[in-house]
Amino acid sequence: MMSAPLSKELRTKHNVRSMPIRLDDEVQVARGHYKGNTGRVIRVYRKKFVVHVDKITREKANGSTVHVGVHPSKVVITKLKMDKDRRDLVDRKATGRARVLGILKGKHSEETIEE
Numbered sequence: 001m002m003s004a005p006l007s008k009e010l011r012t013k014h015n016v017r018s019m020p021i022r023l024d025d026e027v028q029v030a031r032g033h034y035k036g037n038t039g040r041v042i043r044v045y046r047k048k049f050v051v052h053v054d055k056i057t058r059e060k061a062n063g064s065t066v067h068v069g070v071h072p073s074k075v076v077i078t079k080l081k082m083d084k085d086r087r088d089l090v091d092r093k094a095t096g097r098a099r100v101l102g103i104l105k106g107k108h109s110e111e112t113i114e115e
Contacts, residue, residue, distance in 0.1 A: 002044060002051065002072040010077065015094040019080065021051055021072050026079035029056070029070055038078065045069060 001020040004027065011017060021027070021044060028038040039055035050069030057065045080086065 002046065002049060004051075004072045004075050004077050006080075007076050007078045010080065014090050015097055016090055017097075019077060019086075019090070019093075021075070021077065022081060022086070024081040025077050027051070027053060027075040028078050029053070029074060030076050031074040032070070034068065034070065042067065051075065 003018045004021045005011075005018045006014070006016060007028070021041060023041055023044060025041045026038065027041055029035055034056050037053070037056055039053040041051050042054045043052040045052065048069060049071065051072055052067040052069055053075075054067075056068050056070065058068050059065050080090075082090075
């Protein structure tokens with residue numbers, strides 16, 4: 001899985017730091033030559049470990065345009081394409097993070113453990 005960090009707005013909304021990048025997510029390039037460009041993920045190329053964004057292209061020598069691969073660690077997810085499975089993943093990661101931070105306690109209390 002290729003994961004990318006979430007934007008600050010999504011991070012505070014979902015209480016999750018990063019998510020696996022998926023087709024149709026909205027991303028913004030944070031590093032490199034294409035820094036600041038935003039667009040929709042049109043391809044997740046797992047073999048080369050890059051993502052292709054719809055508005056990031058370059059022109060080849062013969063005049064045709066091709067999409068440029070961007071490493072997923074160099075992009076920030078600005079909008080998630082949510083479905084049932086992804087919503088479950090966000091909830092699962094958020095509850096795990098809350099337990100680590102001590103915000104959410106487990107199902108057992110100290111009284112039941114002593115008995």
